Structures are given as structure tokens and as C-alpha cells.
Amino acid sequence: MIHLRNLDPSLRQYIDNLGMGVEARGAIGGSIFWVEGNSGRDAGSGKDLDHAFKSLEYACARSHHDIGQRSRWARRNTIYVYGDALTEDLTALAQKTDIVGLGQCDGFHRGARLKGNHVIGTTKYSGCRLFNLEFLDDDAGGTTLTIPTEQSGIKLISCDFLGGPTTAVGLLITASAFFGMYGCRFLGSWNAGWSTACIDIGTGGGHGMEIIGNQIVNIHATGEAINVHASREGDDSFIKDNLIVAGQMTIDDDSDTFYVVNNNIISRGAATGASAFADVIDINAARAARNHLTASNIATVYPVLDVTT
Numbered sequence: 001m002i003h004l005r006n007l008d009p010s011l012r013q014y015i016d017n018l019g020m021g022v023e024a025r026g027a028i029g030g031s032i033f034w035v036e037g038n039s040g041r042d043a044g045s046g047k048d049l050d051h052a053f054k055s056l057e058y059a060c061a062r063s064h065h066d067i068g069q070r071s072r073w074a075r076r077n078t079i080y081v082y083g084d085a086l087t088e089d090l091t092a093l094a095q096k097t098d099i100v101g102l103g104q105c106d107g108f109h110r111g112a113r114l115k116g117n118h119v120i121g122t123t124k125y126s127g128c129r130l131f132n133l134e135f136l137d138d139d140a141g142g143t144t145l146t147i148p149t150e151q152s153g154i155k156l157i158s159c160d161f162l163g164g165p166t167t168a169v170g171l172l173i174t175a176s177a178f179f180g181m182y183g184c185r186f187l188g189s190w191n192a193g194w195s196t197a198c199i200d201i202g203t204g205g206g207h208g209m210e211i212i213g214n215q216i217v218n219i220h221a222t223g224e225a226i227n228v229h230a231s232r233e234g235d236d237s238f239i240k241d242n243l244i245v246a247g248q249m250t251i252d253d254d255s256d257t258f259y260v261v262n263n264n265i266i267s268r269g270a271a272t273g274a275s276a277f278a279d280v281i282d283i284n285a286a287r288a289a290r291n292h293l294t295a296s297n298i299a300t301v302y303p304v305l306d307v308t309t
Helices: 009-017 056-067
Strands: 032-036 077-082 085-087 097-101 112-115 129-131 133-136 142-147 155-157 160-162 167-173 180-182 185-187 197-201 210-212 215-218 224-228 238-240 243-246 251-253 259-261 264-267 291-295 298-302
Touching: 032 056, 056 077, 056 097, 097 133, 133 142, 197 215, 215 224, 224 243
Parallel strands: 032 077, 077 097, 085 112, 097 129, 112 133, 129 155, 133 160, 142 167, 155 180, 160 185, 167 197, 180 210, 185 215, 197 224, 210 238, 215 243, 224 251, 238 259, 243 264, 264 291
Antiparallel strands: 291 298
16 A cells, blocks of 8 residues: 655645546646557557557657657656557656556556567666556566666556466666655566565665565565665665565565564564564665564564663
8 A cells, every 4th residue: 555645746646547537637737648458559659549659668659758858857757658558678768757547457457568578778767657557577587677777766656476386577767866666566476486575776876766565475485575786775675554564575685774662573484583584584684673573483574673781
């Protein structure tokens, strides 16, 4: 569930109105583009649902170019996506654009499904926000969505991730500043979860990252929920208010840079003892508070309060 207090007012507007007329309004002052994966044509104008584009990547290219015009630099565009499931490997997003999934794909999600392995290129797509989308690996293995270096301000809001039978990582983020994830779900019981991690945070600068109010579940025997590489940098990033479940290791923050606060954390494995939790959680205890941790053999508030006189 998304806690609206964690979102800025423009995000609250979308969450409050998705499916209730927001598609007629879009981001104030910006252009609106439409994608319909079942019946759209990239030869169309994309300006209304009857002339929708077929490809999301094509719509992203149009929006990215549109917002880059001198008179439009400070505006925000919107792309609305229908079409059950769009099978394409995204390599681009769009700067200052909200990509919003509408309708429903099967019984899984209330928005559009993107099926593929998406590796976003290093063109800067500052401020792109993705709402109400479902990411499903196309069984090629590897990583479902890769957000590389040089990005800033990319947000995922109310999105779902489903693994494929050979998927190692759901989301890979590398040196992407001000990334945010709110109200998203990693459904780790789908095809046995992710063999490496639901979320893998790579090396380099990643200031201002927020992973807040999500459900992150990975039942894979060796896969983690959140993995953070040792050389990741950023002193103002938070893992907060999440439900986190893993087969063994839940959060493995080798960088010791994240503030980890007020999470409900469950490991299906065992801690090695009442005061030794290294096999179920590895975070900087000096940056942690009020986390409820349950393993198969212990339940406690983590970090454990140690009062000395």
C-alpha cells in the first residue's frame, strides 16, 4: 500500500485519480501520448486512443523529443499505455514524462504488462516516472529492468515485478541519483523468484535513493530481497516502511550507506543465534531503527537494543 505522505503532491494526484478520469487531464502543461498494444500503429499520431502508437519505446522517443524543445523544457508529458501485454525490450525512456499503465492485463495487475528484458541506455532520462505497470521477464534470463548510470530522478510507483524461470534480478540500478520506488510489489513466488535479488543496487553514486512502502518478496533459496554492492555511494538514502521477505538473506547492504528504518523483515531461513544475524540481514546497525525481524528461529526488533552502563 502506498503511504501518500511519502509522495510529493503531483504523485498524489495520479494515485488518487488513476482510473477515474486522470487520463483526460494528464500532466498540466505537457503533451499527452497514447499507446495501445493490441490495435495501435506507430504510424498514427499518438494523440488520442483512436490513433494510439503500438510501441511504448516509440512513444517514449516522441515524448523525449517533444519535451526537449526550447519552449517545453520545464513541462512534463504523459504517456498512457493500454494493451494487455506489450512484448518489447525497452532500451529508452523519456525525460520529464509520466508513463501510466491503464486497463488490466489478465488477472494480475490493474495496468499494462511489459514483457521483456529492458536495458535502458545511457541517454539521460531525468525525471521519468513509471506508474501502474507490470514487468515480466520474457524467459531470456538475466535482469528484467536495468537502470544504468547517468540517470536522475527516475521513479517507480505502484508497479509489479514477476520473475521468469531463469531470471536473476528483477531491478538493477547503477549510479542513479534520486531514484525512488513507492508502493511496488516483487511477487517472488512467481516461477520461484529471483536467483540473485529482487533489487540489485550497483556501484557508484546513488544519492537520494528511496525504497519506501513496497512489498518485496523472494522465495528463491539463495536469492536476496535487496542487494547493495560495497562501492555504492550516497549518504542520504532510505529503505523504509517495506515488507521484505526472502528465502535466507533479506537485505545485504555491503556499502553500509542506507538508512534502514521501520521495515517488517522476514527470513524463511535461520539466524545462527540470538545475537548473530549475519546470514539473514547485513546492514549498518548505526543507520537502522525499529525494524521488526523474524527468522525461522527468532523474532526481534533489529538492531537489538543493547543497553550498557
